Amino acid sequence: MTNLLDDLAWRGLLYQQTDAEGMEQLLSEEKVSLYCGVDPTADSMHIGHIVPLLTLRRFQMHGHRPILLVGGATGMIGDPSGRSEERQLQTTEQIDLNVQGIKKQMEQIFDFDTENGAQMVNNREWIGSMDVIEFLRDFGKLININYMLGKDSIASRLDTGLSFTEFAYTLIQGIDFNHLYDHFGCRVQVGGSDQWGNITTGLEVIRKTHDDNTKAYGITIPLVTKADGTKFGKSASGSVWLDAKKTSPYEFYQFWINTADSDVIKYLKIFTFLERAEIEALEVTVENEPHLRKAQITLAEEMTRLIHGQYALDQAIRISQALFSGNLKALTAEEMKDAFKDVPSVEMAKEEKNIVDFIVEATVSPSKRQAREDVTNGAISINGEKITDVAYVVSGADRLEDEFMIMRRGKKNYKMIKFV
The missing domain is CATH 1.10.240.10 (Tyrosyl-Transfer RNA Synthetase)
Known part of the structure; x- marks a missing residue:
């Protein structure tokens, strides 16, 4: 099998490593548990979220065990990384719904039933039960304020404003890494390049709560952009x-x-x-x-x-x-609705109407004269069926699901007519 780290490098998936030599040695000696976190700020991930997860899946394919951390606790706070303003806070109920949506998507990417099957965890299980005194005494004392001010995610927000809530985010994520290290044997965190500060804080928490022989690692993946430098996704x-x-x-x-x-x-x-x-x-x-x-x-x-x-x-x-091919008759009504949801649309009443008058009212052709020519010349089709008779009457039989119709003029000019 291809060397995993060499393959990641060839794919352009290695940006930063906390200890490249130590990581290579670790992977050559044993199968490890490693994690990636996703905060449930929406009920779905988008394609910009999945690069670290797909990278974690590559580790699983090489025999390592992925731990998928869904941030039921951190999602209620908001990661300041890459943001210029405070995130809108969400309710516990909304976060729970978001977690369920993300879980289904994780199941599409990872194997859960193999010997090294993925394991999904929610950090509300250990963060949610922690009181404020425990947080400050056991973990707040570990990290120096100057250390935190050196993090890009924090430093970049000092001029525009940063609440203590979001300021504490990086430490809470450090608690996550420490908890997974202690209870799941997790040795590695994988994240996007914007997570470097959070990952290194986690390593700092682990270092200060364990002996000198403790080894944990972090890897980040570069931001995916288009060739012209614009944002991907x-x-x-x-x-x-x-x-x-x-x-x-x-x-x-x-x-x-x-x-x-x-x-x-x-x-x-x-x-x-x-x-x-x-x-x-x-x-x-x-x-x-x-x-x-x-x-x-x-x-x-x-x-x-x-x-x-x-x-x-x-x-x-x-x-x-x-x-x-222009053969719309091959599609179901639902497929047509899906395919044409972004084409120009117009609303019309549910009534029978001559094809020429219908075309003009639907603004498919600019005038009755042009509409007659379009019909006569075979340039008009309804739901993939060509109409060439200027006496044709558009009726309920032409409506799909009694709701809409797809009309085409020429080869590429489509319009969705929605009936009200």
């Missing part, structure tokens, strides 16, 4: 979520398939579990046959299958093929 409609209700599998598939040639090999390395030889072969196709978009198709298929499963991938491919 946003589509035209916003963040790309793992929850199918927030970002449908079709939209998820389309996000990856629209990856630029300049980014696709980097993303294949970071996000997929394809072997090096497969990725290098796809790199050749990007250089020699970019029009075939083999690398993008592979990336979209691998990611959609991982997060949403084979059935959802098959559905996303079917929608994509139907839109490319």
